[in-house]
Amino acid sequence: MKFNTKAIHHNAVHEKHVGSHVTPLYQTSTFVFESCAQGGDRFAGRDNGYKYTRLGNPNTKEVADRVAALDETDAGLYTSTGMSAVSTALLGLLKAGDHFIASDCLYGGTVSVINKVLTQYGIEMDYVKINDEAAFKAAFKPNTKLVYIETPANPTLELIDIPKVAEIAHAHGAVLVVDNTFMTPYLQKPMQLGADVAVYSVTKYINGHGDVVGGIITGKQAYIDRINSPHLLNLGGTGSPFDAWLVTRGLKTLGLRMDRHCENAMKVAEYLEANPNVERVYYPGLKSFEQHELAKTQMSGFGGMIAFEMKGGYQASEKLLDHLHLISLAVSLGGVDSLIQHPASMTHAAVPADEKLKAGITEGLVRISVGIEDIEDILEDLEKGFSHV
Ligand SMILES: Cc1ncc(COP(=O)(O)O)c(C=O)c1O
Structure with missing residues (x-):
């Protein structure tokens, strides 16, 4: 099956009771056992029927399996938010005494979970400019177990060469997340490029309609197993289920939507590039974008x-952001409607000033x-x- 067909049909449940064509919403916290023995078998793992929604539900399973299939990888897990996907993946793959490397430009929430949570539990880490190959290689320690990247990075759009980083990470025995x-699996398939695990905020493009917060983790089976139990299920x-059901609906049009997002963004990028109030535009599709060639390869x-x-700087950005009407001034991204925001004071407000500067998140940067x-x-x-700037 090709991408759009899979996004609509993979693992769809045609319910037998009344013949519902679309997978029904299983909005239930628990599942009834036919017998005491069956309940025991389910908890012992001898029968893989459902037990309790925290431990598994047909709607969350359907969407996670489908995104994993679109990523052309083994398995997927559905989580309550994108941050739950990020934090659970990191907690599942790291333990006290381990060290990991993260790229120096990441979503602000990810920086917060690293700085305020993970490092409080005896996990060591370093932020590294991963595109500086020498600095990246020098950052590995004997206990480095994982490399974590975002590409394109939020908010600067800086790209990282996934196959190259995967090769270096694997040569040092580290997992690449x-x-x-x-990008979504429609535009980039991390595991096909050599990564081991991908994380998604499905709040963004995968749901695409701005009405859900959710996350998905996909990847190789052994890593998904380590993340799922004991971490996701116990944490x-x-x-x-309702959110997952909505995300399943959004996912069906992902390919169509992404084509239109790409087409519109190219035109907006060209418009901005020609605008005298704009110093520089970061969009991987522009020939002027430093990593345009890398973008085309992955x-x-x-x-x-x-x-x-x-x-x-900030004053000009404020003027622009306060005088838009169709484009909403709001954080988040990836929905059918256009959104604009000021990363330094909004999505990345929690990133310490020096880290912001290193990552290129200036006062004049607008996303x-x-x-x-x-x-x-x-x-x-x-x-x-x-016209107000
Ligand atoms: C790249 C990236 N990863 C993760 C997240 C966290 O997702 P959520 O807000 O769904 O928890 C975001 C949110 O903006 C994001 O932009």
Whole structure:
């Protein structure tokens, strides 16, 4: 099956009782056993029927399996939020005494969970500019067990060469985890490029309609098993069946939506590049983007996210952001509607100032998630906004 067919049909449950065509919503906390022996068999693992929604549910399983199939990897887990996917994956793959390397430009929530949680439990780490190959290789220690990257990175869109990093990580016995939220399996398949585990905030493109928070972890079976039990099941990061059901619905149009996001974002990037108020545009599809060639090798489209540097710093950014009407001033991304925000004071506010600077998150940096509205309307709104700068 090809991508769009799989996104609609893979593992769909055609329920037998009344013949529901679409997988029903199993909005239940628990499941009834036919006998005491059956309950015992389920808990002993001799019967893989459902027991209790925290431990498994048909809706959460359906969407996680489907995203894993789209990633062309072994297995998937559904989680309550993207941060639950990130934190549970890291807790499942690391233990006290281990060291890991993370790229120096990551979503602010991920930086917070590393700085405020993981490092409090005896896990050592270093942020490294992974594109500096010598610095990356020098960062490995005898106890380095994992490398964590985001590509494209939030918010600067900096790319990391997944096959190259996978080779170096594996040569040092480390697992490679990739946050693939910005790309989705439609545009980039981390495990096909050599990674071991991918994490997603499905709050973004995979659901795509801005009405759910959720996460998914996909990857090789052995790693998914380590993350699932005892971590996800005991820590309780499982997501709700209703949210998973909505994400399953959103996923069906992922390919169509991503094509339109890419098309619109290219036009917005070209518009911004020609705008005299803009110092620099970061969009992997632009020829002027430093890593444009790398983008073409590992991504099958350039995505819907753009960052740009305003000439007038924070003040000019504020003027623009306060005078948009169609494009909402809001964090989050990846929905059908366009959103714009100021990373330094919003999504990345919790990142310490020196780390922000190292990652290129300046006061003049603006991030836009280009939606799938008609491009003329998006450009008109930007043009009106810029007239106030
Ligand atoms: C790249 C990336 N990873 C993870 C997350 C966390 O996802 P959630 O907000 O669903 O917890 C976000 C949220 O913006 C993100 O942008």
